[in-house]
Amino acid sequence: MRWGDRPVWIRCTVAVYVVGFLEGTAAHGYLLATGGLNAYDYAPVLVQLLFHVLLLLDPLVALAIIRARPAGPLFAAMVMLADVLGNWSVAWSAIMTHPTAFLRPTGLLPITLFAIFVLLTALPLRRALASSGDVDVCVSSPAEAR
Structure with a gap:
């Protein structure tokens, strides 16, 4: 299925x-x-x-999503979970000392908001990509794909 044929919520x-x-x-x-x-x-x-490996993982996630792989959103969720946990673990003591310092549009706040978005949308997006005619990576044989 082409991207233009997919529902607006999927494309967005x-x-x-x-x-x-x-x-x-x-x-x-x-x-x-x-x-x-x-x-x-x-x-x-x-x-x-982890932060260095994200230089490789982030574009791989983007590619999996662009190619409409049903496993892409789950991959995205795992990468974002690791990323946000790494960032929060590093910043935790500073957050406890000056919590309002992290309410700016760069750094921890946008990473956290993006992670929440990815974690909340990963399963619905995976289902939508899997049901739109793409073969899921969980199918073990061609007979099961029919």
Whole structure:
């Protein structure tokens, strides 16, 4: 099924996913370009590794969503859950000290709002992509796909 034939809510949701994940790709790319491998030296090593890996995962999510893969929204939800948990774990003590400092349009607030959006829409979007004629990755044999 072509994108133009899909319901408006699917196209809008997909657009938000793609813009959000490509913005994440750009942000992580910028931080890597300007800060090198030490761009996230304020974070624990595992969180630093996650933030670097997001430079690869974010565009892969966007591609899976653009290609209308039913597994794409679940992949997106897992990536955003890891991303938001990593960000919150790093910022937690600062949030407790100055909570209003995080009510700005950059940083933790938009990441959190985007994560909530992805987590709330992942299952409905997955169902919609799976029911619109695309073969689901869960089908184990061609006979089951009929």
